[in-house]
Amino acid sequence: MRWTLKQKPSEDKIKHLAQALNVEDFVASLLIQRGIETFEDARNFFRPSLDHLHDPYLMKDMDKAVARIESAIENQENILVFGDYDVDGTTAVSLVSSYLKSYYPNVATYIPDRYDEGYGISYKGIDYADDNGIALIIALDCGIKSIDHIAYAKAKNIDFIICDHHRPGEKLPDAVAVLDPKREDCSYPYDELCGCGVGFKLIQALAQNKNETVEDLVPYLDLVATAIAADIVPITGENRVLAYFGLKVINTEPRPGIKALVHQVKKKVLDITDVVFIISPRINAAGRIKHGNHAVELLSEFDFEQAQQFASEIEQYNADRKDLDKKITKEAFQQILDNNEHDRFSTVVFQEDWHKGVIGIVASRLIETYYRPTLVFTKSGDKYAASARSVKGFDVYNALDACSQHLEQFGGHMYAAGMTLKAENYEAFKDAFEKCVESTILPEMRIPEIEIDAEIDFTDISPKLIRILKQFEPFGPQNMTPVFMTSNVKDTGYAKTLGSEDEHLRLFVKQNNSEGISSIGFGLGKKLGLAQNQNSFQIAYCISENEWNGNITTQLMLKDIRTNDN
Template sequence: MRWTLKPKPPKETVAQLAAALNVEDFVANLLVQRGISTFDQAKDFFRPSLSHLHDPFLMKDMDKAVARIELAIAKQERILVFGDYDVDGTTAVSLVSSYLKSYYPDVATYIPDRYLEGYGISYKGIDFAHDNGFSLIIALDCGIKSIDMVAYAKAKQIDFIICDHHRPGDQLPEAVAVLDPKRADCNYPYEELCGCGVGFKLIQALGSNKGETSADLTPYLDLVATAIAADIVPMTGENRVLAYYGLQVINTNPRPGIKALVSQIKKHPIDITDVVFVLAPRINAAGRIQHGNRAVELLTEFNLEQAQLFASQIEQYNSYRKELDRQITQEALTQIEDNKETNRFTTVVFQEDWHKGVIGIVASRLIETHYRPTLVFTKSGDKYAASARSVKGFDVYNALEACSEYLDQFGGHMYAAGMTILPENYPAFKAAFEKQVQKTILPEMLTQEIEIDAEIQFTDITPKLFRILKQFEPFGPQNRTPVFWSKNIIDTGYPKTMGKNNEHLRLFVKQNNSPGIAAIGFGLGPKINLTKNQSPFQAAYCIDENQWNGKTTTQLRLKEIQE
């Protein structure tokens, strides 16, 4: 890994902010690095408020979307809420459908089958709507590129409202309303909402016409916070406000489905990391292994006993997902070695029997070993389907767009995308993708980076500092957990490894005359020799809490150590 110390902001700005907030300079430094340089900005950052949410009607077409839904209700039309099968899609469908059902009964949900229909709006879904008398479809977390499908629905007298957050193509679907803050002609002040976030703006607009405030809608924010965490959108602006209040709902009064999943987590309160690594994978497992409908059933169930039954089924899907993930990752790593492809700029692997539901996870796992843009292909019907994942700073969506002549369809973000391709185009696409990445990626992007916020001394690690850092939460992209760097550290006694394969490192460290502090390094077990015999070393770490036997202590979560 390469260690990069973030550039220091202007000293005068840092000093002024430190004085205004009565904090140490290095705390003010962390804030200025996050774009916070005044007392008022810091107040908004440390005290998120629902009043900071923007007027939903600032979003292009929101007035049209609300008018069409209100007309459908007035005319007693059937409304179908349609969404993708991942966490963002299933939470969005659960949110909008449960809100509408709170005052209008003729609402149903539809999640496409990952294997039979694939990503996004499907002809099968539109046929289902037509056969069952639905005249309005609200599509969430998908649809921005569904030109032909929306036209197909229009021919069947079915209207569409698109609520998406993916990048539009050159042409927009001919829907009644297209809500997407990334539309070139949309002046909404915040572009980085997830699909469920756009869904929340829709119910916020519907609610405002009924005299409801944002505070009245907080019970829905457990879903929004879960989607924000899972979809890895920037933890800034509205996302940070929605996640902050959503975590409060999760910790105090979540819907029964979330409550049933939260029971898997022993610690309290639950933070955004728990949502990312415990809640989100379980919700995702439904669509990966069984069907995304299972997630919607769980998240819209208001009987706790029934929700617990759904949650236990989803736990079984998740266990099976983990088993597949391990097996396919190992097969992919073996394929890379056998094909002698370790010196490429990309990783592109294919095996026709790999489970389509876990190839995205496998792509992420491969990046941990071979750090470069990665595509994992499997067979899906008469085509090949792939999930793409990228490395920091490299836009894999743009790279795919440059190779789109070989693709059947594709969509996604800078760091994650999906695509399908005809088998005969696979060799040419693989070569073109490698060439495009080689031409556009910067050499340093191929080495994993640890970005360090500041160098500090162990004497700076105080209960006051930890209390301040807790107020930086919730963490996420563009508001990462602060990473610190310290030198001349020694282990005070007997460093040890932990885990089934001794993969983790456990230390008790000090610096100069500072008090000792516990430290844990996940995956750093092989580096234990650097810490033996009280040899000095340097570390990049986050300041964390350890809860054990009812006692909470401060500890260092080591990211990396060096001599």
């Protein structure tokens, strides 16, 4: 692991903020690293308020979108709420459809089939709307590049409102309204909303026209927080406010569908990490294994018993997903070993019967062992389809673009992408991709990095610090859980490995004459020798609390350990 200590802000800035907030210098430094430089910034950060949400009408075309929906309601037109099959799309569809249905009955939903229709707006979906007398489609988390699809719908006298958060192409679709804060001509103050977040701004605008306040929409924020967590968008600005209040809803009065999912795992209080690892995979499993409609049914259900039934079905999909994930990962590892490919600059593997719904997860698993850009292919019809995942700093989308002569189509972004190619082009593409990665990846990109916020001593870890760090939550991109490092640490003689294969590490550490602190390092079992025999070492860690039998104690979550002389 490569340890990188973040650049420390200027002493003047640190002193000024530390005095204003009455906190230690290194806490002020943590805040400045997150863009919080004044007392006002800190107040907004530590005390999120619904008043900090922007006026939805600042978003380009919002007035047109609201006018078209109100016209549809006035004229008793049928409305179809359309969204992608992942967590962001299905939560957005549940959000907008359930809000509209609260006062207007002629609302249907549509999620495209992952395997039959693929990502985004589909011709099949438009034909469904045409066959069912639907005059208006509201597309969520997709549509910003669907020029031909929108034209096809327009020829059938079907209007579109697009609510998307992806970057537009050179031309916008000819829709009644295009809500996307990333539009060049949109001056909306915050452009990092997820698809469900844009859907929330739409219902916020509709609510304003009905003299409702944003407080009336709080019950919908469990959906928005789930989408923010799953879509890995920055936890800054409006996203932070929406996630903060959404987590409160999840932990107090979640909708029956989310309550049923949480009920399955029996955890009392969920933080945003739990949403990422407990709620999101289950919602995603529906679209991966069966159909995204199952997720919308669960999230839109208001009878708890029925929601429990849906949740148990989704739990089974998630169990199936886990089994497939394990099986395919094992086969992919074996393929790498059989072909003697562990020293390559990239990983490209293929097996025709691998399940298309889990190949992206498998790519991420392979990166955990072979830290390099990874593509996992399977057969899809008469073509090969792949999911790509990348390592920090390496743009896999650009690499695919450089090899595009071998591809039928591709899309995505820096760290995740998808593509298809003809079977006969697979080997040529695999060679071209390896050469491209080898010639463009920097040496440091091939070593996993731990970014460290500050170096501290154990004497700095106090109840006050833990209280302050709790107020940094919810964590996520651009506001990650602070990582600290401490040098000259020793284990007190209790070092041991845990797990069926001794893969985890348990230490009880102290520095100089400090009190011992319990520490656990998942996946660090191989580092046991560094911590034994009264060796002195460095640790990189996050500070957390452990509750056991009603007692709460400080616990360090170890990221890595190394010798002091590094």
